[in-house]
Amino acid sequence: MSSTYDPFLRGPHPVGVKTETWTDEARGRSLPVEIWYPATPEHAGADLDPATQDTFAAVWTTADMEETPMVHQAAVRDATPAAIPGQLVLFSHGFAGHRREATYLCTHLASHGYVVVSADFIGSCSWDIDAVMASDEPDDMVARREFMGLDRKADVPFLAAEATRRGWANDGPIGFTGISLGGWTAYIAPAVEPRVTVTVPMCPAGGRSPIYPDSNNALRSLLDFNWHGHVDVLHCAADRDSWLPLYGHLELFRQAPSGGQIAILLDGDHNHFCDNIAVGHAWFYDITMSMHAKYGSGEADWQAIANNIPPLEDLVDEHAVYALWRGLTVARMDATLRHSAEAADLLANRLREESARVGAPVLTIDR
Secondary structure, three states: OOOOOOOOOOOOOOEEEEEEEEEEOOOOEEEEEEEEEEEOHHHOOOOOOOOOOEEEEOOOOOOOOOOOOEEEEOOEEOOOEOOOOEEEEEEEOOOOEOOOOOHHHHHHHHHOOEEEEEEOOOOOEHHHHHHHHHOOOOOOHHHHHHHHHHHHHHHHHHHHHHHHHOOOEOOOOEEEEEEOHHHHHHHHHHHHOOOEEEEEEEOOOOOOEOOEOHHHOHHHHHOOOOOOOOOEEEEEEEOOOOOOOHHHHHHHHOOOOOOOEEEEEOOOOOOOOOOOHHHHHHHHHHHHHHHHHHHOOOOOOHHHHHHOOOOHHHOOOHHHHHHHHHHHHHHHHHHHHOOOHHHHHHHHHOHHHHHHHOOOOEEEEEO
């Protein structure tokens, strides 16, 4: 087996990015969408140069920031697309997240030739939850989670069909990945969209957790493992996840009808899947305390959860984490969507070795 295959390295394509708004006319629901794609060779290097990279205002900030910083992503705004339509990967953000929360991953997939589509799932975005936290009105978070889940169940097939209709993707099999509530979406995607043949749920919600009671877990109730066929699964988790502990991940993973793999990052917390882990980790503590202020300890002991968030200096290096999830996600997509024997070999025989090589050791379980 050749040893030249290295999905942890950036791919050969320069990356472009566009923003569009897609409207599901049947539901009257409009979603802002970020699209990353392989660009023509004239853009080579511009996606890696801070002077020519796209920038956007940070969504997650912390109380000590005097102004909102600008964030760079490794892509060129409105670059000329190449090799379109392409193979599609859908990305789904988490609770209180946003469509650009994992540009380190989405731009990397595009550099390997994939078209990646990520929507702001209106109702569960950062600004939606900020508004809830700032309101003096009482709020039923259990009901809110159910609405979020139902919206996403309808959003997934819409996004797949619309990407194809607009010419961004071919009509073949697609991949799916997402973080937290987006990881939950990655688990329900194969049930609501038959074209999903590979899924990479990252720290997915839905299993047992201290953030919601066992007796009233709306996301668990909405899970649907009646998949349309065989789906390759790579479940990614962190062993020190404060919101969604490992026991909940194992519960979810054992329900996947096709089996698969789980890769458990050592010394990682819940936000060790997103851009700018240092800021994200501090924001994670802040939103946990906001949940405590809003909801008290009725359904979840938010203060205890906040107390359990480990200090960043005790956790794995963020750059190693970015390399880990980039490489494993590309390998899983390559193995399924491109039938790559080298990618399949890495996942089957060298996953732990390669993860240690990039500095982010994992434990693995295969089913």
